[in-house]
Amino acid sequence: MKIANLLNIAWRAISRNKMRTFLTMLGIIIGVAAVIAMLAIGEGSKQSIERQITSMGSNMIMVRPTSNVEGGVRMDNSTIQSLDEEDIIALKKKPQYINAISPVVSMKGQVVNGTYNWSTTIQGVTPEFLFIRSWPLKDGVPFTNQNVKAASKVCLIGVTVMANLFPDGGDVIGKTIRFKKIPFKIIGILSKKGNNSFGQDQDDMILTPITTVQKRILATTYYQYIYASAIDKNSSDSASAEVERVLRKTHRLKETDENDFTVRTQTELANILTSTSSILTILLTVIAGISLVVGGIGIMNIMYVSVTERTKEIGLRMAIGARGIDILIQFLIEAILISMTGGIIGVIIGISATKLVTYFMHWPTLISQSSIFISFLVCFITGVFFGYYPALKASKLDPITALRFE
Amino acid sequence: MSVIVDIKNLKREFIIGDQTVKALDDVSFTINSGEFITIMGSSGSGKTTLLNILGCLEKPTQGTYLLDGTDVSNLSKNELAALRNSKLGFVFQSYNLLPRTSALENVELPLLYNNKISSRERKEKCIKALESVKLSDRIYYLSNQLSGGQQQRVAIARALVNDPVMILADEATGNLDSRTSYEIMMLIQDLNAHGKTIVFVTHERDIAAFSKRTITLKDGRILSDTINKKVSSAKDVLENLPPIIEEPIK
Numbered sequence: 001m002k003i004a005n006l007l008n009i010a011w012r013a014i015s016r017n018k019m020r021t022f023l024t025m026l027g028i029i030i031g032v033a034a035v036i037a038m039l040a041i042g043e044g045s046k047q048s049i050e051r052q053i054t055s056m057g058s059n060m061i062m063v064r065p066t067s068n069v070e071g072g073v074r075m076d077n078s079t080i081q082s083l084d085e086e087d088i089i090a091l092k093k094k095p096q097y098i099n100a101i102s103p104v105v106s107m108k109g110q111v112v113n114g115t116y117n118w119s120t121t122i123q124g125v126t127p128e129f130l131f132i133r134s135w136p137l138k139d140g141v142p143f144t145n146q147n148v149k150a151a152s153k154v155c156l157i158g159v160t161v162m163a164n165l166f167p168d169g170g171d172v173i174g175k176t177i178r179f180k181k182i183p184f185k186i187i188g189i190l191s192k193k194g195n196n197s198f199g200q201d202q203d204d205m206i207l208t209p210i211t212t213v214q215k216r217i218l219a220t221t222y223y224q225y226i227y228a229s230a231i232d233k234n235s236s237d238s239a240s241a242e243v244e245r246v247l248r249k250t251h252r253l254k255e256t257d258e259n260d261f262t263v264r265t266q267t268e269l270a271n272i273l274t275s276t277s278s279i280l281t282i283l284l285t286v287i288a289g290i291s292l293v294v295g296g297i298g299i300m301n302i303m304y305v306s307v308t309e310r311t312k313e314i315g316l317r318m319a320i321g322a323r324g325i326d327i328l329i330q331f332l333i334e335a336i337l338i339s340m341t342g343g344i345i346g347v348i349i350g351i352s353a354t355k356l357v358t359y360f361m362h363w364p365t366l367i368s369q370s371s372i373f374i375s376f377l378v379c380f381i382t383g384v385f386f387g388y389y390p391a392l393k394a395s396k397l398d399p400i401t402a403l404r405f406e
Numbered sequence: 407m408s409v410i411v412d413i414k415n416l417k418r419e420f421i422i423g424d425q426t427v428k429a430l431d432d433v434s435f436t437i438n439s440g441e442f443i444t445i446m447g448s449s450g451s452g453k454t455t456l457l458n459i460l461g462c463l464e465k466p467t468q469g470t471y472l473l474d475g476t477d478v479s480n481l482s483k484n485e486l487a488a489l490r491n492s493k494l495g496f497v498f499q500s501y502n503l504l505p506r507t508s509a510l511e512n513v514e515l516p517l518l519y520n521n522k523i524s525s526r527e528r529k530e531k532c533i534k535a536l537e538s539v540k541l542s543d544r545i546y547y548l549s550n551q552l553s554g555g556q557q558q559r560v561a562i563a564r565a566l567v568n569d570p571v572m573i574l575a576d577e578a579t580g581n582l583d584s585r586t587s588y589e590i591m592m593l594i595q596d597l598n599a600h601g602k603t604i605v606f607v608t609h610e611r612d613i614a615a616f617s618k619r620t621i622t623l624k625d626g627r628i629l630s631d632t633i634n635k636k637v638s639s640a641k642d643v644l645e646n647l648p649p650i651i652e653e654p655i656k
Contacts, residue, residue, distance in 0.1 A: 002521050005518045005519070005521075008518065009518055012504075012507065012511060016504070016505065016506045016507060312502060313502075313504060315502075316498075316502045316504075316515075317515070317519075318487065319461070319463060319490060319496050320490065320491060320496060320515060320516040320519065320564070320568075321487050321488065321490045321491020321492070321516055321519045321520070321568075322487060322491075322519050323483070323484045323487040323488075323519075324483065324484070324487075325484075326519060399463050400458055400463050400464060403498070403502070
């Protein structure tokens, strides 16, 4: 039997009943469109989170002290003084997977420029910090290791700070601002980074040499954080392990002791943040998938009715020479045609709906090719699966009984 | 003149509950090519069963049936389907056209199940078949746009299109008024005159009068098998009908 002929026969049969065919398709259309849209929205939000994470820095590793128990009292994080220069020296000794390290101390406070003032965070860092956070300057020059040694009163300011302290604009480089009564000379402006994935404004910040904050403001020798950067994306786990190994040594921890610090990699953070979005995507897609299955049951239902309704036609076809297998394939092709056509329309509607969501609600969306491919595959399988049983029933009819069926 | 149908000691039994019903009991006859036979009998006489067997839709319980030299009793279901497709044409009482489908597509149907015919050849054959039933001006009419007589003529075209060795008609005039019946009979006589072998099942005596030979069945046995010495012409009958006021059916 020529497949072209059977396709022809099946096509004629379903186009004879356009309204019914369309209504049958509707279930598939809605199902596929929902799956496509849900996946696109899910993928989009995942991507946007990933983009935000990437904007935080390049393969960043964050170390912060954790509360350890001293005499039964769990100490507050900020009072812990476990990270210090010894750690930095040890880490810099023979790094294998790390290419930049910067300790960080930070404090909140009021910064003043003449009549303007602004509450912000001042972070003491080393020059490598800008590399770790992949944060280029918009204007001016970064401070140097020399500045760090000398505890120079220079600073780099974020764009939010600049906007609030210098609302009138003009050249900011070279001007002096005050923090805790200490004058800082602005030598550079950080480029805009925007909000991080927690909604914090990353541009609301002043960077100065770490020694300046440690010696002139806080009078401390400890660090609040250590930021480091792995040599590449794939070695971020090895880098994190390296940091842990080195710090356990410098902190003289016994085998049985817990770490008195935590090491977080950017990858981990990304995973944590995207996992929520992933779960939501899976959930929504499953719901959309259920509607696809319901659509498939709709096809089965209609094919069943169709077989009964067309019993006489089947009898006639058999009388004039159709074999059982020809009838089976005809009905199977009808079901597949309905589901695949529904799939195509569903994909078009799904893509349009996604575009509308992006346009009107400004949600990030991403239509992946695989989601379209999978939708088609599912449609095909739905057609075969739900069309097979009715088709089998049709092919098993006895021509004489079928012809006499009223 | 070749033998199209050779039936010997044909038996067909149905088992209903614990009873055996003999629908056909020891039936033997032959049909030569170019014959026009009517099979008559009251209901329950076995004529439908005989037609089903002649049409290769059913197999006999006993006996042999050679259709155009092929022994039907040993064939599988699929082989029977192929045989029906190539050697037989069916005309039914209720036309059995596909609804909302053009005359052309209805006539095409048997050829769609035949792989050897290209789509161009198919269309040519269909148009020729529709011409031979005088419906060349109705090729693209949908089946529901045609009158009963026209629908039956489409069905006859469908039976002709695969150039069968025998056309089997089952009460083909049963749903038509007498004038249209005569028109159909005229067409069938015409086809027969062109050499088609026709087996026509009916219970109407005046329809049987148009055939050349009549086999009458009773209780599954052949009651009589007579050659019709005086075949009446459907054309003459039509001409002698009182004129009707409405426009005659084309």
